[in-house]
Amino acid sequence: xxxxxxxxxxxxxxxxxxxxxxxxxxxxxxxxxxxxxxxxxxxxxxxxxxxxxxxxxxxxxxxxxxxxxxxxxxxxxxxxxxxxxxxxxxxxxxxxxxxxxxxxxxxxxxxxxxxxxxxxxxxxxxxxxxxxxxxxxxxxxxxxxxxxxxxxxxxxxxxxxxxxxxxxxxxxxxxxxxxxxxxxxxxxxxxxxxxxxxxxxxxxxxxxxxxxxxxxxxxxxxxxxxxxxxxxxxxxxxxxxxxxxxxxxxxxxxxxxxxxxxxxxxxxxxxxxxxxxxxxxxxxxxxxxxxxxxxxxxxxxxxxxxxxxxxxxxxxxxxxxxxxxxxxxxxxxxxxxxxxxxxxxxxxxxxxxxxxxxxxxxxxxxxxxxxxxxxxxxxxxxxxxxxxxxxxxxxxxxxxxxxxxxxxxxxxxxxxxxxxxxxxxxxxxxxxxxxxxxxxxxxxxxxxxxxxxxxxxxxxxxxxxxxxxxxxxx
Amino acid sequence: xxxxxxxxxxxxxxxxxxxxxxxxxxxxxxxxxxxxxxxxxxxxxxxxxxxxxxxxxxxxxxxxxxxxxxxxxxxxxxxxxxxxxxxxxxxxxxxxxxxxxxxxxxxxxxxxxxxxxxxxxxxxxxxxxxxxxxxxxxxxxxxxxxxxxxxxxxxxxxxxxxxxxxxxxxxxxxxxxxxxxxxxxxxxxxxxxxxxxxxxxxxxxxxxxxxxxxxxxxxxxxxxxxxxxxxxxxxxxxxxxxxxxxxxxxxxxxxxxxxxxxxxxxxxxxxxxxxxxxxxxxxxxxxxxxxxxxxxxxxxxxxxxxxxxxxxxxxxxxxxxxxxxxxxxxxxxxxxxxxxxxxxxxxxxxxxxxxxxxxxxxxxxxxxxxxxxxxxxxxxxxxxxxxxxxxxxx
Numbered sequence: 001x002x003x004x005x006x007x008x009x010x011x012x013x014x015x016x017x018x019x020x021x022x023x024x025x026x027x028x029x030x031x032x033x034x035x036x037x038x039x040x041x042x043x044x045x046x047x048x049x050x051x052x053x054x055x056x057x058x059x060x061x062x063x064x065x066x067x068x069x070x071x072x073x074x075x076x077x078x079x080x081x082x083x084x085x086x087x088x089x090x091x092x093x094x095x096x097x098x099x100x101x102x103x104x105x106x107x108x109x110x111x112x113x114x115x116x117x118x119x120x121x122x123x124x125x126x127x128x129x130x131x132x133x134x135x136x137x138x139x140x141x142x143x144x145x146x147x148x149x150x151x152x153x154x155x156x157x158x159x160x161x162x163x164x165x166x167x168x169x170x171x172x173x174x175x176x177x178x179x180x181x182x183x184x185x186x187x188x189x190x191x192x193x194x195x196x197x198x199x200x201x202x203x204x205x206x207x208x209x210x211x212x213x214x215x216x217x218x219x220x221x222x223x224x225x226x227x228x229x230x231x232x233x234x235x236x237x238x239x240x241x242x243x244x245x246x247x248x249x250x251x252x253x254x255x256x257x258x259x260x261x262x263x264x265x266x267x268x269x270x271x272x273x274x275x276x277x278x279x280x281x282x283x284x285x286x287x288x289x290x291x292x293x294x295x296x297x298x299x300x301x302x303x304x305x306x307x308x309x310x311x312x313x314x315x316x317x318x319x320x321x322x323x324x325x326x327x328x329x330x331x332x333x334x335x336x337x338x339x340x341x342x343x344x345x346x347x348x349x350x351x352x353x354x355x356x357x358x359x360x361x362x363x364x365x366x367x368x369x370x371x372x373x374x375x376x377x378x379x380x381x382x383x384x385x386x387x388x389x390x391x392x393x394x395x396x397x398x399x400x401x402x403x404x405x406x407x408x409x410x411x412x413x414x415x416x417x418x419x420x421x422x423x424x425x426x427x428x429x430x431x432x433x434x435x436x437x438x439x440x441x442x443x444x445x446x447x448x449x450x451x452x453x454x455x456x457x458x459x460x461x462x463x464x465x466x467x468x469x470x471x472x473x474x
Numbered sequence: 475x476x477x478x479x480x481x482x483x484x485x486x487x488x489x490x491x492x493x494x495x496x497x498x499x500x501x502x503x504x505x506x507x508x509x510x511x512x513x514x515x516x517x518x519x520x521x522x523x524x525x526x527x528x529x530x531x532x533x534x535x536x537x538x539x540x541x542x543x544x545x546x547x548x549x550x551x552x553x554x555x556x557x558x559x560x561x562x563x564x565x566x567x568x569x570x571x572x573x574x575x576x577x578x579x580x581x582x583x584x585x586x587x588x589x590x591x592x593x594x595x596x597x598x599x600x601x602x603x604x605x606x607x608x609x610x611x612x613x614x615x616x617x618x619x620x621x622x623x624x625x626x627x628x629x630x631x632x633x634x635x636x637x638x639x640x641x642x643x644x645x646x647x648x649x650x651x652x653x654x655x656x657x658x659x660x661x662x663x664x665x666x667x668x669x670x671x672x673x674x675x676x677x678x679x680x681x682x683x684x685x686x687x688x689x690x691x692x693x694x695x696x697x698x699x700x701x702x703x704x705x706x707x708x709x710x711x712x713x714x715x716x717x718x719x720x721x722x723x724x725x726x727x728x729x730x731x732x733x734x735x736x737x738x739x740x741x742x743x744x745x746x747x748x749x750x751x752x753x754x755x756x757x758x759x760x761x762x763x764x765x766x767x768x769x770x771x772x773x774x775x776x777x778x779x780x781x782x783x784x785x786x787x788x789x790x791x792x793x794x795x796x797x798x799x800x801x802x803x804x805x806x807x808x809x810x811x812x813x814x815x816x817x818x819x820x821x822x823x824x825x826x827x828x829x830x831x832x833x834x835x836x837x838x839x840x841x842x843x844x845x846x847x848x849x850x851x852x853x854x855x856x857x858x859x860x861x862x863x864x865x866x867x868x
C-alpha cells in the first residue's frame with residue numbers, strides 16, 4: 001500500500017489505531033469461518049466517528065477496498081479481508097453515549113459488545129433483546145451488519161426490530177445521520193435497508209437502539225426427549241397452538257454430550273436424544289396460562305421429563321448449556337462448521353432428520369442446536385480443517401443441506417448472513433433479476449463497490465451488470 | 475414520447491390492449507382537476523406488461539390499490555396513468571401451523587383479516603376501514619395499524635415482497651419465513667415508498683395469535699393534560715395494550731381510551747391493574763362490544779379517507795410538551811384542529827377543520843435525501859414510477 005496513504009491514516013488514528021501486516025494482524029485474516037483467510041493490507045481501528053470518516057475519505061480518494069469489522073465473530077466470512085484491502089474495525093468504539101431510561105432507548109458506539117449494553121441498563125429493569133450466542137463477544141455494529149438474531153428473537157425479533165436510528169459513515173467519508181427520533185421513516189426506510197447489508201453500504205458508527213423492560217415473570221422449561229423427532233414435533237405443536245413463548249431451542253444428543261463434558265454443564269441427562277428449552281414471559285396469568293399449555297404439549301409428545309424454573313439462578317443454569325453449546329463443541333473436534341438455514345416451522349421434523357441423513361451420508365459428525373421456534377436450523381458439523389478430504393465433505397454436506405432447505409420453502413440464512421460462504425448459493429433462492437435489483441441498491445450506496453467487495457451477491461451477477469447497462473445515477 | 479402520445483385517451487387505448495377494455499377506467503385526481511386512465515391488470519404478468527408498456531413509451535405510472543391512501547403522500551409530479559392491483563386477490567399460501575401468509579397485493583385488508591381469523595390468527599396492521607384498503611396499498615403507504623402499540627410497525631411484519639421493478643422485471647426479496655436475512659431487505663425499502671420504486675404484486679406477512687378476549691376502557695371527559703398524565707401512569711404498568719389514545723373531544727376536554735386483548739385471564743389481570751391505577755373507568759366493555767368500540771376509535775376521522783394533516787413524532791417523555799407547543803402554534807395561526815394523541819407511540823396526529831396546517835408547523839426535509847435520489851435513480855432509472863411522492867423529487 002502506498003506509504004503516503006498509510007502515513008495519512010496513521011496521522012488520524014495514531015499508533016494504537018493502525019496495525020500493519022505481521023503478528024498483530026493475524027487475528028484479522030478471517031472471522032469465525034476460518035476456512036476463508038486473507039491477509040489484510042492494513043487494519044484500522046478508529047476511535048470514533050470523526051476518525052472513521054476521515055479514514056474513509058482517504059481510502060475513498062486512494063480507491064482502496066474496505067472490509068468493515070466488529071468483533072470478527074461472524075460465521076459466514078462476511079468480515080474476511082479482500083486482497084489489497086483494508087479492515088476498518090470498530091473495536092475501539094465501545095462507549096454507551098446515552099442511556100435514556102425514561103424513553104427506553106440507548107445511543108451507543110458500534111463497537112460496544114452486545115451483552116455490555118444489557119449490563120449497562122440492567123439496574124433500570126431494562127435489557128437489549130437480541131442475544132446471539134456470541135453475545136459475550138460480538139459487537140452491536142456487527143449485529144447491525146448481519147441483522148443478528150438469537151434465542152429470544154423468536155418473540156422480540158431480529159436486530160432490525162430494535163434499531164431506531166443509525167449514524168453511518170458512507171463510502172466517501174461523508175456522514176449520514178439517521179438518528180432523529182421518528183416513529184416512521186421520513187421518506188425511504190434507509191435504516192431498514194442498511195440493517196443486514198453486511199458491511200456493503202457503509203459503516204455504522206453509532207446506533208440508537210430500543211431497550212425492553214424485563215418481564216414481571218419468566219419461566220423456563222426443559223423438556224427431555226427420547227427422540228429428536230418428538231422435540232421437533234413439540235415445537236410445531238406449540239406454534240400451531242398459537243402460543244407465544246419468548247424462546248424455543250433444541251439441542252441434540254451430541255451437543256448434550258459436549259455440553260455436559262464441559263464447563264457449561266447444565267445437568268442435561270446424557271441419555272437424552274434431545275432437549276427442548278422453552279421460555280415463557282409476561283404477567284403472572286399470561287405465564288401461567290402459556291406454561292400450562294406448553295407443559296401439556298411436551299407431555300403429550302412423550303417428554304421423558306419436564307423441568308421448570310422461575311428463579312433467575314435456576315433459569316440461568318438451564319440456559320447455560322444452550323449458551324455454551326458452541327464453546328463446548330471444541331471438545332468434539334478442533335473445528336465446527338455452523339450451518340445456518342431457515343425452514344417453514346411446519347416442516348421442522350422432516351428437515352432436521354434430512355440434515356442428519358446428509359451428514360451421515362458424508363460420514364460427518366453432526367451436532368444440532370437450533371432456534372426451533374423460528375425454524376432457524378444450525379446443523380453443526382464437527383471436523384478438522386487440516387483434513388482436506390473431510391473439509392471437502394463438510395462443504396458438500398453444507399451445500400446439500402442448504403439446497404434441501406430452500407427446496408422446502410426455506411432460506412439460506414436466518415441470522416449469520418451470506419458473506420462469502422453462501423454467495424454462490426444465492427441462486428438457489430434468487431433469480432438473476434432479483435440479484436441485479438440488489439446490485440442496483442448497493443450501487444446507490446457505494447457506486448465504486450469498494451465496501452466489502454465480493455460478498456453476498458455472486459460476483460458474476462455484479463460483473464454482468466458492469467459490462468451491461470449501469471443504471472443511471474449509480 | 476410526444477405530449478400528444480401521452481394524451482389520456484391514447485394511453486387508455488393502449489392499456490386496454492394490455493388488460494382489456496373492461497378494466498381501464500378514468501380516474502379523477504386532485505378534486506377532478508386531473509383525469510388519468512386507471513388500468514386494473516388481472517395478475518402479476520399483466521401488471522408487468524403495463525409497466526413494460528410504460529417503459530417502452532416513456533410513460534409514468536402510479537401503482538395503487540383502492541386509492542384510500544393516495545392522500546398520504548404528495549401528489550405525483552407527473553402521471554400518465556394509474557395501475558390498481560385490486561384484481562389480484564388470491565391467497566397464495568396460508569399454513570395456519572406456520573403463522574405466515576402469502577397473498578396477492580390486491581386482497582382487501584378486511585378479506586385478509588377474515589381469512590386469518592378463521593385460522594386462529596390476528597392480522598397486523600389493523601388499519602382503519604379495512605374493506606376499502608388493499609394489503610399492497612397499505613404496504614406501499616407504510617401504514618401501521620391501530621394495534622401498533624402491541625405489535626410494532628407494519629415494516630417489522632412484512633416478511634417478503636414480489637414486485638414489478640423499475641426495469642419491468644418481476645423480482646422478489648425476503649420470503650415467507652419469520653426469520654430470514656438472505657440478501658438485502660429490499661422489501662423494507664419498498665414498504666412506505668408510496669409506489670415510487672415498484673408495483674407490489676405479492677406480500678408475505680407474519681401473523682399473531684387471535685385474541686380470545688377483548689376489553690375496551692375509557693376515562694373522561696378529562697382536561698387534556700390530565701388525560702396525558704393518566705396515560706403516562708398506564709404506560710408505566712406491566713401491561714401490553716393493543717391501543718392507547720387520547721381523543722380530543724373538541725371542547726378543550728379529552729378522553730383516554732384503551733383496548734386490551736389476549737387470553738381472558740391475562741386481559742382481566744391487565745384490566746384490574748388499570749383500574750387499580752386510575753379508578754373505575756367512565757365506560758367499559760368486553761368481547762364483541764369492546765372490539766366494536768375499538769374499531770369505532772380506529773376508524774374515527776378516517777371513514778372518508780381523511781388522514782391527518784400533520785403527524786408529529788417525538789420522544790415519549792416529550793409528548794406533553796409537544797402537545798402544549800402544538801396547541802400554542804395552532805392558536806397563534808387560528809387553525810381549528812383536533813388532535814389524536816398516541817402517548818405510547820409518542821405520536822400526535824392533527825386534523826384541521828379545513829384540511830390545512832400552516833407550513834411553519836409542518837416537519838422538515840428528510841435526512842438522506844441525496845441517497846434517496848440515488849436509490850430512486852438506480853432502481854427506477856427511467857422514472858417509470860411516479861416520483862415526487864415522498865419528497866419533492868424521490
